[in-house]
Amino acid sequence: MTSKDCGSHSHSRRKLIRRIIWSIIIFLFIIFLTILLVWAILQPSKPRFVLQDATVYAFNVSGNPPNLLTSNFQITLSSRNPNDKIGIYYDRLDVYATYRSQQITFRTSIPPTYQGHKEVNIWSPFVYGTSVPVAPFNAVGLDQDQDNGAVMLIIRADGRVRWKVGTFITGKYHLYVKCRAYINFNNKAAGVIVGNNAVKYTFPDGGGCSVSV
Numbered sequence: 001m002t003s004k005d006c007g008s009h010s011h012s013r014r015k016l017i018r019r020i021i022w023s024i025i026i027f028l029f030i031i032f033l034t035i036l037l038v039w040a041i042l043q044p045s046k047p048r049f050v051l052q053d054a055t056v057y058a059f060n061v062s063g064n065p066p067n068l069l070t071s072n073f074q075i076t077l078s079s080r081n082p083n084d085k086i087g088i089y090y091d092r093l094d095v096y097a098t099y100r101s102q103q104i105t106f107r108t109s110i111p112p113t114y115q116g117h118k119e120v121n122i123w124s125p126f127v128y129g130t131s132v133p134v135a136p137f138n139a140v141g142l143d144q145d146q147d148n149g150a151v152m153l154i155i156r157a158d159g160r161v162r163w164k165v166g167t168f169i170t171g172k173y174h175l176y177v178k179c180r181a182y183i184n185f186n187n188k189a190a191g192v193i194v195g196n197n198a199v200k201y202t203f204p205d206g207g208g209c210s211v212s213v
Contacts, residue, residue, distance in 0.1 A: 044086045044163055044165075045083055046175075046211050046213045047079045047081055047161075049080075050077070050079075050080075050209060051075065051179035051207025052076040052202065052206070052207075054200070055074045055194060055198055056072075056191075056198065056199050056200075057195075057198050059183070061134075061146065067134045067139040068133060069142070070129065070130050071105060071128060072126065072128040073105075073126065073127050074124060075127060075181070076122065076123075076124050077125070077155070077179070078120055078121065078123075079120070079123075081115045081118060083118070087114060087164035088114070088161055089112070089162040089169070090110070090114075090161055092112065092160045093157055093175070094107040094108065094158050095125050095155065095157045096127055097129075097153050097156070099151070099153055100138045100141060102135055104134070106127070110159075114164075149185050149186020150182065150187075151182075153183060154179070154180060155178075155180075155181050155207065156179075157179075158175065159174075159175045161213065176212045178210050180203075180205075181201070181203065182201075183201055
């Protein structure tokens, strides 16, 4: 074989490799464009959360000065998928309580689940913390709130979700949920006694939950 034949063969091989590469690029671009168009047409909506109630088993401040908080709640949190063509995978969802931006309970994990079209899921996790140190600037406010007989807590849920469109499943997105829980200890009529020193408080406005993805 002459050097001219070798050069021609090498050139043809490079052309074939370039064609294969360009074919793969075009194929991937078409798939990406199709997914983007489907996504734009379906216009997925984020899930809607409602904080239905919170049963308070313990909420005690101790220490000298009083800066250690022990709390124990059972909350009822519901989520609704508003989409009629898109499912939602909750791969991870941790629920906890905060007071004035400080976390006061441990994180409670909700088991992974799938939420179908227009479905509603209801969870009733316990969130609690034992002798959690409260920041000095929050201890003063907490002491005042307890004297007034009412405390505003924020119930948060952080997690990872994926969207399912037909057989296609997206990557993971971070989910942030924030709900208000106004606990009126001073007004017994604001709650329902459900056991020894346990009171259930319901939230007519659903906790005014905000959701971001």
